[in-house]
Amino acid sequence: MSASGSNPQPPRSDADRVVPTSLDALIERDNAQGLIAPDSDCVVSSRVRLARNLIGYPFVHRATPDQLNDLVHRVQSARMSGPFQAGVRWVNVQATAAIDRLLLFERNLISRPFVESPHPRCVAISSDETTSVMVNEEDHLRLQMLAPGLQLQPLASRMFALDASLERSLEFSFHPRFGYLTACPTNVGTGIRVSAMLHLPALIMLDEIDRMKRAAKDMHLAVRGFHGEGTEAIGDFFQVSNQTTLGRSEIDLVEEFTLSIVPQFVAYERTARQTLVERDPASLDDRVFRALGILRSCRLLALEESLKFLSRIRLGVALGRVSDVTLAQVDRLLVEVQPAHLARSMGHELNTAQDEELAKDASPHTGKNRDDRAARATMVRASLNA
Amino acid sequence: MQRECDCCPEIAVVHETLVRDGVKSEVHLCVAHAQERGYILPSSEGPTLIVSKLLEQTKPVAVRAARACPVCAMTMAAIRAAGLAGCPQCYSFFEGDLGLIIERAQGGATVHVGRHPEHAGELVDRAAMRNKLAKELREAVSREEYERAARLRDALLQLGVPVDKNEVDIAFKIGSQGDEKDGAPS
Ligand SMILES: [Zn+2]
Ligand SMILES: [Zn+2]
Numbered sequence: 001m002s003a004s005g006s007n008p009q010p011p012r013s014d015a016d017r018v019v020p021t022s023l024d025a026l027i028e029r030d031n032a033q034g035l036i037a038p039d040s041d042c043v044v045s046s047r048v049r050l051a052r053n054l055i056g057y058p059f060v061h062r063a064t065p066d067q068l069n070d071l072v073h074r075v076q077s078a079r080m081s082g083p084f085q086a087g088v089r090w091v092n093v094q095a096t097a098a099i100d101r102l103l104l105f106e107r108n109l110i111s112r113p114f115v116e117s118p119h120p121r122c123v124a125i126s127s128d129e130t131t132s133v134m135v136n137e138e139d140h141l142r143l144q145m146l147a148p149g150l151q152l153q154p155l156a157s158r159m160f161a162l163d164a165s166l167e168r169s170l171e172f173s174f175h176p177r178f179g180y181l182t183a184c185p186t187n188v189g190t191g192i193r194v195s196a197m198l199h200l201p202a203l204i205m206l207d208e209i210d211r212m213k214r215a216a217k218d219m220h221l222a223v224r225g226f227h228g229e230g231t232e233a234i235g236d237f238f239q240v241s242n243q244t245t246l247g248r249s250e251i252d253l254v255e256e257f258t259l260s261i262v263p264q265f266v267a268y269e270r271t272a273r274q275t276l277v278e279r280d281p282a283s284l285d286d287r288v289f290r291a292l293g294i295l296r297s298c299r300l301l302a303l304e305e306s307l308k309f310l311s312r313i314r315l316g317v318a319l320g321r322v323s324d325v326t327l328a329q330v331d332r333l334l335v336e337v338q339p340a341h342l343a344r345s346m347g348h349e350l351n352t353a354q355d356e357e358l359a360k361d362a363s364p365h366t367g368k369n370r371d372d373r374a375a376r377a378t379m380v381r382a383s384l385n386a
Numbered sequence: 387m388q389r390e391c392d393c394c395p396e397i398a399v400v401h402e403t404l405v406r407d408g409v410k411s412e413v414h415l416c417v418a419h420a421q422e423r424g425y426i427l428p429s430s431e432g433p434t435l436i437v438s439k440l441l442e443q444t445k446p447v448a449v450r451a452a453r454a455c456p457v458c459a460m461t462m463a464a465i466r467a468a469g470l471a472g473c474p475q476c477y478s479f480f481e482g483d484l485g486l487i488i489e490r491a492q493g494g495a496t497v498h499v500g501r502h503p504e505h506a507g508e509l510v511d512r513a514a515m516r517n518k519l520a521k522e523l524r525e526a527v528s529r530e531e532y533e534r535a536a537r538l539r540d541a542l543l544q545l546g547v548p549v550d551k552n553e554v555d556i557a558f559k560i561g562s563q564g565d566e567k568d569g570a571p572s
Binding site: 053055057058059061062138160163164167171172173174175176177178179180181183184185186188189190220243244245246247248249250251 | 457458460468469470471472473474477478481484485487488491492493494495496497498499500501502503504515518519541
């Protein structure tokens, strides 16, 4: 595109490198550390997103590079409260290496389109990695908060506080009839997207997942895969989120997700798990411990395989059938087996061509080459044999 | 072949190909929406006659260029092609067209409910919005779009503004007979 051609990327500096700190935002904490996230046997994580746009600028796809840079500066100079008070890291995504952009995506801190967008763009990440603000995604601002387990209500109230704090320095476009205005008409109104990442292995094993998907459709929910938008469900993980944003308050929506929608899926899954335990415990244990055996001994491991087996181990841990592995360990591995994390753990500075290829491949099924599979196997073995 | 209007399920009678910055886009409009956008149609003739006349033409009959947003220059055709509005102002400029698109995308919802920026609290001109919705309600009734009319009535009541008694009566009558009369758009 001419826009990126006339706007050469500045040289990479250390400041633009993203150094992974912790995965605590995404995962269940170890028992030893105390807290267990609510419903984490079936709910991996909760997420709340808000779309906001400033008045006086065209939407991102119609804005000039100057306007987009101006937007970044406006947001950077705004005071952000809540999780950002303890510390904020601004990442200039346009100037960041492809592998690090992908790393942020694998960590759910930025969206897939944000990895590859042609626009000047930045993301603010809170030091605890629970919260991020993408500037110049499809909308000027996309605010996002993550938490392990089912925690949509606390997330939402923290999100509203952050939104209110930003509103003190930024004027958001709002229409009396259509609410908060967004580039895409499907997001106007509240601009809120709430989602829960569900782990539903028993429903898959009992072939009842279509029932769940039909129920989701009846409730006007979007069902997506491990990485949200545009990804297939892999390894028994499903993200459910609201499809409409107009005509219902944020509070009603969050309440419905918390009290009705997610508990309903959790109840389906728990019933299915109980059925598996009662009907044929030996067969269930075989699946779980076979998966554990493979991951503890394998020498080459592809991504799809690792997700499949980690899912079974997660089921075994949640049912108390595996006692020497924690949910936290499994959830951490689910992130660490992914391509950018793996490449980072191998200490690979991928060359630019490989780097770009890695980031462009929209499917998560990368890492087909032998070295990656060997490295993934080594990493998973080390964790599960510890 | 008959084509739907870009803005509603009616059959389009105006068919125009626009070329802007080398990008081709098509506009298809029903009688009502064509008139709303300033296309001049032979008004004394019935829709059927207009259709047959227009079908004879090989080049566009429209007399003026499609309206563009004064701030970002997007036309409705461009917005439809991109699936995105160009700027916040587009929503006011194309309120009618975008309102219908939003309604379809948002499961029939017509009006925002929920949080709003502090600065907008006093700006929300409920009376103006009420007038707009009431006008759309009357139009929906006259087009026998009862399901939509019922939703607009709900939106009006939701606004919490005093609603004209006659209108509410009409709306409630609609609501009670709505279901069977409102066919799905073809
Ligand atoms: Zn029309
Ligand atoms: Zn505009």
